[in-house]
Amino acid sequence: MALGLYRTRNCVDYDRTVVPNRPTIEVTVEAPISRSRISFEAPIDTGFSGYLLLSQEQYSRLSESELPSDHFLTYNTVMGRVQLRRSPVGLEVNGKRLSSFVETPVAGLGKLLVGRRVLAGLRVALLGPETKSCLLEESSGK
Amino acid sequence: MEDWGTEIGGTKYPPHDENDDAYRRMKASLQKNYSGKYVAISGGQLVAVAETLEALAAVLRHKRIMRCRTVHVGVDESGEGGEWLWGSIEQEIASTTTAR
Numbered sequence: 001m002a003l004g005l006y007r008t009r010n011c012v013d014y015d016r017t018v019v020p021n022r023p024t025i026e027v028t029v030e031a032p033i034s035r036s037r038i039s040f041e042a043p044i045d046t047g048f049s050g051y052l053l054l055s056q057e058q059y060s061r062l063s064e065s066e067l068p069s070d071h072f073l074t075y076n077t078v079m080g081r082v083q084l085r086r087s088p089v090g091l092e093v094n095g096k097r098l099s100s101f102v103e104t105p106v107a108g109l110g111k112l113l114v115g116r117r118v119l120a121g122l123r124v125a126l127l128g129p130e131t132k133s134c135l136l137e138e139s140s141g142k
Numbered sequence: 143m144e145d146w147g148t149e150i151g152g153t154k155y156p157p158h159d160e161n162d163d164a165y166r167r168m169k170a171s172l173q174k175n176y177s178g179k180y181v182a183i184s185g186g187q188l189v190a191v192a193e194t195l196e197a198l199a200a201v202l203r204h205k206r207i208m209r210c211r212t213v214h215v216g217v218d219e220s221g222e223g224g225e226w227l228w229g230s231i232e233q234e235i236a237s238t239t240t241a242r
Contacts, residue, residue: 032199033208049224065182065199065212068165073223082226088195088212099195116224 008125008134010094015043016131023126023133025114027052029102030090033064040112044124044133048115050075050084051101052091055111059104063087072106082108093122094135160186161211177216184210 014021028039029052038061042052050073054062066087074083084103091098098121104110123136164186165172172181172188180198182190184207192198198212 032195033202047225047227050226064209065195065202067213067218068162068183068211070162070166070169071213071218071220073219074221075223075226077226084223088214115226 005139006123006125006136007139008127009137011127011132011134012041014131014133015041021131025093025122025124025133025135027114027118028092029062030092031062031064032088032090036061038062042112042114044119044126045113045115046119048075048113049117050115051086051103051117052089053084053103053110053113053115055109056104058112059085059087059102059110062089062102063104067101069106073103091118096122164188165211165213172213172215178214180212180214182207182210182212 010026012024012026014023023044024041025044026039027042028037030037038058040052040058045053063085064087066085069085072083072086074081083106085106086101086103089100089102091100098118100118100121125134125136127134161183164183168183168188176191180192180195181188182198182202184202189205189207189210190198190201192201195212195214202208202210
Protein backbone atom coordinates (compact mmCIF):
# COMPACT_ATOMS: atom_id res chain seq x y z
CA MET A 1 0.00 0.00 0.00
CA ALA A 2 1.47 3.32 -1.07
CA LEU A 3 1.09 5.99 1.61
CA GLY A 4 2.67 8.84 -0.28
CA LEU A 5 5.94 10.71 -0.23
CA TYR A 6 7.25 12.36 2.89
CA ARG A 7 10.13 14.72 3.49
CA THR A 8 12.17 14.43 6.68
CA ARG A 9 12.27 17.54 8.84
CA ASN A 10 13.86 18.45 12.10
CA CYS A 11 15.95 15.31 12.56
CA VAL A 12 17.53 14.84 15.96
CA ASP A 13 20.25 12.45 17.06
CA TYR A 14 19.28 9.45 19.14
CA ASP A 15 20.30 9.64 22.78
CA ARG A 16 23.76 8.11 22.60
CA THR A 17 24.27 7.89 26.35
CA VAL A 18 22.55 4.50 26.34
CA VAL A 19 23.21 1.31 24.36
CA PRO A 20 21.48 0.67 22.05
CA ASN A 21 20.94 4.35 21.33
CA ARG A 22 17.45 5.66 22.14
CA PRO A 23 15.29 7.64 19.68
CA THR A 24 14.06 11.03 20.88
CA ILE A 25 11.98 13.95 19.63
CA GLU A 26 12.09 17.62 20.53
CA VAL A 27 8.95 18.74 22.36
CA THR A 28 8.12 22.14 23.83
CA VAL A 29 5.50 22.14 26.59
CA GLU A 30 3.47 25.27 27.37
CA ALA A 31 1.65 25.60 30.68
CA PRO A 32 -1.87 26.90 29.96
CA ILE A 33 -2.19 29.71 32.52
CA SER A 34 1.26 31.28 32.83
CA ARG A 35 2.21 30.24 29.28
CA SER A 36 5.66 29.33 30.58
CA ARG A 37 7.45 27.00 28.23
CA ILE A 38 9.98 24.22 28.71
CA SER A 39 11.64 22.24 25.91
CA PHE A 40 12.66 18.60 26.16
CA GLU A 41 14.38 15.98 24.04
CA ALA A 42 12.00 13.23 25.02
CA PRO A 43 12.72 9.54 24.41
CA ILE A 44 10.09 7.88 22.19
CA ASP A 45 8.40 4.96 23.95
CA THR A 46 5.94 3.00 21.82
CA GLY A 47 5.40 0.66 24.80
CA PHE A 48 3.83 3.48 26.83
CA SER A 49 0.24 4.19 25.84
CA GLY A 50 0.06 7.53 27.68
CA TYR A 51 0.96 11.14 26.95
CA LEU A 52 4.20 12.96 27.87
CA LEU A 53 5.56 11.45 31.05
CA LEU A 54 7.73 13.76 33.17
CA SER A 55 9.70 13.60 36.38
CA GLN A 56 7.78 14.92 39.38
CA GLU A 57 9.95 18.04 39.43
CA GLN A 58 9.27 18.88 35.78
CA TYR A 59 5.59 18.03 36.22
CA SER A 60 5.23 20.34 39.21
CA ARG A 61 6.41 23.27 37.08
CA LEU A 62 3.90 22.61 34.29
CA SER A 63 0.81 21.24 36.06
CA GLU A 64 -0.99 24.52 36.71
CA SER A 65 -4.41 23.12 35.87
CA GLU A 66 -4.22 19.50 36.93
CA LEU A 67 -7.21 17.23 36.44
CA PRO A 68 -9.12 15.96 39.48
CA SER A 69 -7.66 12.67 40.68
CA ASP A 70 -10.78 10.85 39.43
CA HIS A 71 -9.36 11.45 35.94
CA PHE A 72 -5.85 10.16 36.57
CA LEU A 73 -5.24 7.12 34.36
CA THR A 74 -3.94 3.78 35.59
CA TYR A 75 -1.45 1.83 33.48
CA ASN A 76 -0.58 -1.84 33.60
CA THR A 77 3.10 -2.70 33.88
CA VAL A 78 4.86 -5.99 34.37
CA MET A 79 5.46 -4.90 37.97
CA GLY A 80 1.81 -4.05 38.66
CA ARG A 81 -0.49 -1.07 38.20
CA VAL A 82 0.78 2.51 38.16
CA GLN A 83 -1.47 5.55 38.52
CA LEU A 84 -0.30 8.77 36.88
CA ARG A 85 -1.27 12.34 37.72
CA ARG A 86 -2.34 14.28 34.62
CA SER A 87 -2.49 17.92 33.63
CA PRO A 88 -3.50 19.56 30.33
CA VAL A 89 -0.81 21.46 28.40
CA GLY A 90 -0.05 22.68 24.92
CA LEU A 91 2.67 20.81 23.04
CA GLU A 92 4.68 22.13 20.14
CA VAL A 93 6.51 19.66 17.94
CA ASN A 94 8.27 20.92 14.84
CA GLY A 95 6.02 23.97 14.71
CA LYS A 96 2.85 21.89 15.07
CA ARG A 97 0.72 22.65 18.13
CA LEU A 98 -1.19 19.90 19.90
CA SER A 99 -3.49 19.88 22.90
CA SER A 100 -2.22 17.17 25.18
CA PHE A 101 -1.33 16.22 28.74
CA VAL A 102 1.74 15.77 30.91
CA GLU A 103 1.77 12.91 33.40
CA THR A 104 3.84 11.74 36.36
CA PRO A 105 3.44 8.90 38.86
CA VAL A 106 1.25 9.58 41.91
CA ALA A 107 4.00 7.89 43.91
CA GLY A 108 7.56 7.62 42.68
CA LEU A 109 9.99 9.51 40.55
CA GLY A 110 8.73 9.48 36.98
CA LYS A 111 10.92 9.97 33.95
CA LEU A 112 10.91 11.70 30.60
CA LEU A 113 9.08 9.72 27.86
CA VAL A 114 6.75 10.49 25.00
CA GLY A 115 3.99 7.88 24.70
CA ARG A 116 1.61 6.71 22.03
CA ARG A 117 -1.20 9.16 22.80
CA VAL A 118 1.18 11.93 21.66
CA LEU A 119 2.83 9.91 18.89
CA ALA A 120 -0.60 9.21 17.37
CA GLY A 121 -0.73 12.85 16.25
CA LEU A 122 2.72 12.92 14.66
CA ARG A 123 4.52 11.47 11.66
CA VAL A 124 7.85 10.20 12.93
CA ALA A 125 10.54 8.19 11.13
CA LEU A 126 13.20 6.24 13.01
CA LEU A 127 16.39 6.08 10.94
CA GLY A 128 18.23 3.38 12.85
CA PRO A 129 21.45 3.17 10.82
CA GLU A 130 21.77 6.97 10.92
CA THR A 131 20.73 7.05 14.61
CA LYS A 132 18.34 9.92 13.90
CA SER A 133 14.63 10.37 14.47
CA CYS A 134 12.89 12.70 12.07
CA LEU A 135 9.51 14.34 11.81
CA LEU A 136 7.93 13.95 8.40
CA GLU A 137 5.91 16.30 6.26
CA GLU A 138 4.01 15.40 3.15
CA SER A 139 5.95 16.06 -0.03
CA SER A 140 4.46 17.15 -3.33
CA GLY A 141 6.54 14.38 -4.96
CA LYS A 142 8.32 16.74 -7.30
CA MET B 143 10.89 17.11 46.22
CA GLU B 144 7.20 17.49 47.00
CA ASP B 145 5.38 14.26 47.86
CA TRP B 146 1.80 14.61 46.68
CA GLY B 147 0.53 11.21 47.71
CA THR B 148 -0.99 10.18 51.00
CA GLU B 149 0.10 6.96 52.67
CA ILE B 150 -2.48 5.20 54.81
CA GLY B 151 -1.75 1.79 56.25
CA GLY B 152 1.13 1.27 53.86
CA THR B 153 -0.95 2.04 50.75
CA LYS B 154 -0.27 5.11 48.65
CA TYR B 155 -3.42 7.03 47.71
CA PRO B 156 -3.83 9.94 45.29
CA PRO B 157 -3.73 13.37 46.91
CA HIS B 158 -6.91 14.83 48.29
CA ASP B 159 -7.14 18.56 48.38
CA GLU B 160 -10.14 20.80 48.75
CA ASN B 161 -10.50 21.19 44.99
CA ASP B 162 -10.46 17.46 44.44
CA ASP B 163 -13.10 17.00 47.11
CA ALA B 164 -15.14 19.91 45.68
CA TYR B 165 -15.02 18.31 42.23
CA ARG B 166 -16.48 15.09 43.63
CA ARG B 167 -19.30 17.03 45.28
CA MET B 168 -20.00 19.02 42.09
CA LYS B 169 -19.56 16.21 39.59
CA ALA B 170 -23.24 15.49 38.95
CA SER B 171 -24.21 19.15 38.64
CA LEU B 172 -21.23 19.89 36.37
CA GLN B 173 -22.28 17.02 34.13
CA LYS B 174 -25.85 18.33 34.06
CA ASN B 175 -25.08 22.01 33.50
CA TYR B 176 -21.68 22.20 31.79
CA SER B 177 -21.27 19.03 29.72
CA GLY B 178 -18.68 19.64 26.99
CA LYS B 179 -17.28 22.77 28.63
CA TYR B 180 -14.01 23.35 30.49
CA VAL B 181 -14.38 24.21 34.16
CA ALA B 182 -11.88 25.30 36.82
CA ILE B 183 -12.11 24.74 40.56
CA SER B 184 -10.03 26.76 43.01
CA GLY B 185 -10.44 27.33 46.74
CA GLY B 186 -13.10 24.62 46.74
CA GLN B 187 -15.30 26.72 44.39
CA LEU B 188 -16.18 26.68 40.71
CA VAL B 189 -14.29 29.76 39.48
CA ALA B 190 -14.46 29.61 35.69
CA VAL B 191 -16.33 27.98 32.81
CA ALA B 192 -15.32 28.26 29.17
CA GLU B 193 -15.69 26.62 25.79
CA THR B 194 -11.96 25.95 25.38
CA LEU B 195 -8.94 25.43 27.61
CA GLU B 196 -7.35 28.58 26.18
CA ALA B 197 -10.42 30.66 27.05
CA LEU B 198 -10.52 29.12 30.52
CA ALA B 199 -6.83 29.96 31.03
CA ALA B 200 -7.48 33.57 30.00
CA VAL B 201 -10.21 33.88 32.65
CA LEU B 202 -7.90 32.37 35.27
CA ARG B 203 -5.07 34.77 34.36
CA HIS B 204 -7.51 37.68 34.65
CA LYS B 205 -8.53 36.46 38.11
CA ARG B 206 -4.87 35.84 39.01
CA ILE B 207 -5.53 32.17 39.74
CA MET B 208 -2.35 30.35 38.81
CA ARG B 209 -3.12 26.87 40.21
CA CYS B 210 -6.42 25.00 40.08
CA ARG B 211 -8.12 21.80 39.06
CA THR B 212 -9.60 21.79 35.57
CA VAL B 213 -11.73 19.28 33.74
CA HIS B 214 -13.31 19.02 30.31
CA VAL B 215 -16.71 17.93 31.58
CA GLY B 216 -17.90 14.63 30.17
CA VAL B 217 -14.88 14.38 27.88
CA ASP B 218 -11.77 13.73 29.98
CA GLU B 219 -10.95 10.06 30.29
CA SER B 220 -10.72 8.19 33.55
CA GLY B 221 -9.82 4.67 34.62
CA GLU B 222 -7.63 2.44 32.52
CA GLY B 223 -4.97 4.18 30.44
CA GLY B 224 -3.44 1.14 28.80
CA GLU B 225 0.03 -0.17 29.37
CA TRP B 226 3.54 0.89 30.20
CA LEU B 227 5.70 -1.98 29.02
CA TRP B 228 9.03 -3.00 30.30
CA GLY B 229 11.15 -1.18 27.71
CA SER B 230 11.38 2.09 29.58
CA ILE B 231 10.40 1.15 33.10
CA GLU B 232 13.40 0.41 35.22
CA GLN B 233 13.64 -1.55 38.42
CA GLU B 234 14.21 1.55 40.52
CA ILE B 235 11.11 3.28 39.12
CA ALA B 236 8.95 0.15 39.18
CA SER B 237 9.64 -0.48 42.83
CA THR B 238 8.60 3.05 43.82
CA THR B 239 5.60 3.61 41.56
CA THR B 240 3.54 0.43 41.49
CA ALA B 241 0.31 0.31 43.46
CA ARG B 242 0.17 -2.26 46.24
